[in-house]
C-alpha cells in the first residue's frame with residue numbers, strides 16, 4: 455500500500471490547489487482544471503507503479519493535449535511565457551499566471567520539473583522523436599534560454615508601451631505562432647544534436663523559472679550508496695544528463711531532472 459502514497463500525495467496537492475482556486479476566485483473552472491491535471495498526473499505515476507512502460511507518456515498526452523487544444527486553441531488562453539507576462543502586466547491573477555505559479559514557479563518546490571516530464575505540450579511532441587537518450591555530449595549553449603526569456607518579456611512590454619489594441623487577439627496569435635516555432639526549432643535541434651530534449655536544455659525560456667525553483671524540490675531521485683555498484687547505467691539512460699548517483703542538491707545537471715524514472719527503471723540493483 456505504501457507504494458501508492460506518491461500518486462495519492464500528488465492528487466491531494468492538486469485537489470488542494472483546485473479547491474483553493476475555485477473558492478478564492480469563485481470560478482468552478484479551476485476545480486475542473488486542476489482536478490483533471492491532478493488525476494492525469496496521479497494516473498501516470500500509478501501506471502508506472504504498475505509497471506506500464508508508457509505510463510509517463512499517458513499523463514503527458516492527457517495533460518499536454520488538454521492544455522494545447524482545449525485551453526489554447528479552443529479557450530484562446532495563451533499559456534506560453536508571453537501569456538504569463540501579459541496577465542502579469544494587466545494585474546489579472548488567472549489563467550496563465552495561475553498556471554505559471556502552480557506548474558512552474560511554486561509547484562517545482564514540491565515536484566521539481568515534473569511539469570517537463572508529465573505535462574508540457576512541447577516535450578509531448580519532442581518525446582516522440584528517435585533520440586530518447588542524448589547521442590552527443592551536452593553543449594555549452596544553455597545561455598540561449600536567457601535570450602529567449604528576455605525576448606518574450608520585451609515583446610509583451612513593447613505591446614503595452616505602444617498601446618496595442620486587441621491584445622487578447624495578439625496573444626492568441628502569439629500562442630499559435632510561438633508553438634509552431636517551438637516545435638520546428640525543437641525538432642531541428644533534436645536531429646542536429648541527436649537529442650530529443652535539446653530544446654529543453656538550451657532554448658526553453660521557462661527553464662529560467664524552473665531550474666532555480668526545482669533546486670529545492672521536495673521530490674527527488676536519491677541513490678542508496680550501499681546498493682550502487684557504479685555501473686553507470688542510470689547516467690546512460692538519463693535524457694537530461696543528470697548525475698543521479700550524487701545525492702547532493704548541487705549534483706551535475708540536478709535542476710534538469712524531469713522525474714521520468716528511466717534511471718530507476720534501469721538500475722540493476724534497485725539503488726534509486
Ligand code: SF4
Pocket residue numbers: 569570571574575576577653654655658659660661
Ligand atoms: S524545458 Fe520547456 S519545453 Fe522542455 S519540457 Fe520543460 S517547459 Fe517544456
Ligand code: SF4
Pocket residue numbers: 675691692693694695696698710711712713714715716717718
Ligand atoms: S533518468 Fe532519472 S535523473 Fe534523469 S531525468 Fe529521468 S528521473 Fe531524472
Ligand code: SF4
Pocket residue numbers: 677681682683684685686687688689699720721722723724725726
Ligand atoms: S544504475 Fe544503479 S547501480 Fe548502476 S550506477 Fe546507477 S544507481 Fe548505481
